[in-house]
Amino acid sequence: MIFAPTALDGVWVIDPERHEDERGNFARIVCTEEFARHDLPTAFPQCNLSSNRLRGTLRGMHYQDQPHPDGKLVRCTRGSIFDVALDLRPESATFRHWVGMILTAANGRAMFIPPGFAHGFQAMEHDSDVLYHMTESYRPALTRGVAWNDPVFAIAWPIAEPIMSPRDAAFPHW
Secondary structure (H helix, E strand, O other): OEEEEOOOOOOEEEEOOOEEEOOEEEOOOOOHHHHHHOOOOOOOOEEEEEEEOOOOEEEEEEEEOOOOOOOEEEEEEEOEEEEEEEEOOOOOOOOOOEEEEEEEOOOOOEEEEOOOEEEEEEEOOOOEEEEEEEOOOOOHHHEEEOOOOOOOOOOOOOOOOOEOOHHHHOOOOO
């Protein structure tokens, strides 16, 4: 695996090192020893799959509040997404900054988003699936969100008219 830090402290891009032959390829996507060497979590008590039928579907910007903030290891397993991490840590030098990148089934890239960040993504093509490894179990009472289009953050979503759930569309501005 190839680990690359982003401009936001704690957010990592993790690319697979594929071993290819005539049968296809093989790549590790989680290794506790390599994750530990990069000070990343080595245990993920929950794993989720999000299937998105339509291009333009936007899910986010979600986070889980104290006392159980969650981190996420996000990977697109079918199709492609624009994945966003938004720093909501008031003490951080990058507070209210975001980073976004394209994750595809073809590139195998993952993004690790630490606790204290909001997360969201937009499907870039029909039938895109997203696999999340979570550092905390889901606690509905701690679920929070911020508006996907809040001008304070100015996230540059690639598709201007997203398809959203009523809940996500109603998240408040910061």
